[in-house]
Amino acid sequence: MVKLYKLDMSPPARSCMVACELFNVPVELIDVNFAEREHLKPEYLKKNPLHTVPVLEDGSLVISDSHAILMYLADVYGKQESFYPKDPKQRALVNQKLLFNSTILYIRLRNISYPLFKEGITEIPQKNLDAIEEAYGFIEEFLSRTKYLASDNITIADISAYATVTGLVVMKELNAQKYPKTQAWLKDLEKQPYVQKGNAKGAEVYKLFLKSKLGMVKLYKLDPSPPARACMVACELFNVPVELIDVNLLEGEHLKPEFLKKNPLHTIPVLEDGSLVIHDSHAALMYLADVYGKQESFYPKDTKQRALVNQKLFFNSTILFPRLRNITYPIFMEGIKEMPQKNLDAVEEAYGFIEEFLSRTKYLAGDNITIADIAAYATVTSLLILLELNAQKYPKTQAWLKDLEKRPYVQKGNAKGLEDITHFIKSKLA
Structure with missing residues (x-):
């Protein structure tokens, strides 16, 4: 009744x-x-x-x-x-x-x-x-x-x-x-x-x-940027109602006062959710997973499991991405045409680290995809432009890349920017 x-x-x-x-x-x-x-x-x-x-x-x-x-x-x-x-x-x-x-x-x-x-x-x-x-x-x-x-x-x-x-x-x-x-x-x-x-x-x-009505979430980004692409992938994955805003680095938009107010480091991406401004991609991934993620597996609440994800996020932050930037920054900003062998050796060593991690768990931080995989994937796909991965030497890394590549949210958030940076780097090195 x-x-x-x-x-x-x-x-x-x-x-x-x-x-x-x-x-x-x-x-x-x-x-x-x-x-x-x-x-x-x-x-x-x-x-x-x-x-x-x-x-x-x-x-x-x-x-x-x-x-x-x-x-x-x-x-x-x-x-x-x-x-x-x-x-x-x-x-x-x-x-x-x-x-x-x-x-x-x-x-x-x-x-x-x-x-x-x-x-x-x-x-x-x-x-x-x-x-x-x-x-x-x-x-x-x-x-x-x-x-x-x-x-x-x-x-x-x-x-x-x-x-x-x-x-x-x-x-x-x-x-x-x-x-x-x-x-x-x-x-x-x-x-x-x-x-x-x-x-x-x-x-x-x-x-x-x-949030979709307010347009409260804004992501300031540049498609070729691996950290920005990681955040774009997360926005796709978590169905974040986001406004994507391009920042033209060639025009110096990242150095304008209104952008520096958001991020004095003048880097991208920058995530803005109401009064909250986050200018690190890893912190943005954590926040998006906490606020918009419906599946806890991408960033577990359990303290021990979360620590493992955080560890691999910092691996990307302190090992993978600096080795990418050590090569790309001189290419973009100093006009170099050749990559020092020591930098390529450092990339090769990083591939070995990933292979070792993936010999212990299916993905970087466990047997499920997490935001650590999303962050690292965007970086590694950019490293591949500089140094090809030997699939026989690193079979687990190759399989991990293929697995992530076929995910629709990865395709939508990463593919275009990866293509852009590939053409740009090759044109500079050529």
């Missing part, structure tokens, strides 16, 4: 989905397609003239506000009274925090999201970001008094607010040092199985959709 009309991206709808999981409600989840304007059809407007989601239908009863839905579900289906106490005083504290979400938190989210979705704005006004920051302060203050928003137990007020805050943090990053209790509260709720099941998927969709 219970039907929940919802849209996964909607924080209010997600809070109700979490409650349905928590209270084991026998519910039929019905998607409302806003793109097809299903929320404006007569049969839907009859249920909810406000044409919003969620809507809960339980027999003849129809409720069109998420907070009222949470109260109803807790009263009818909740077996543990702690989530919505019967005692009038305790219940008043929960109601107060439900209304805090309704009148403070969610309004501040909607003041940003509505213009993004409906009016096509691409920047968030600073006053709206300041309002979110203020809201974080309110939550921190509440959590300095009780473990959760309304008491020392999780209540439906936490469920409601959590869904909203997971949207707010996409727009304005939470400073964990400034708001440690809020950060701990988020982590606590995140690990609850019913929260995971009801909220996680929709929150991820919402985040990606929001």
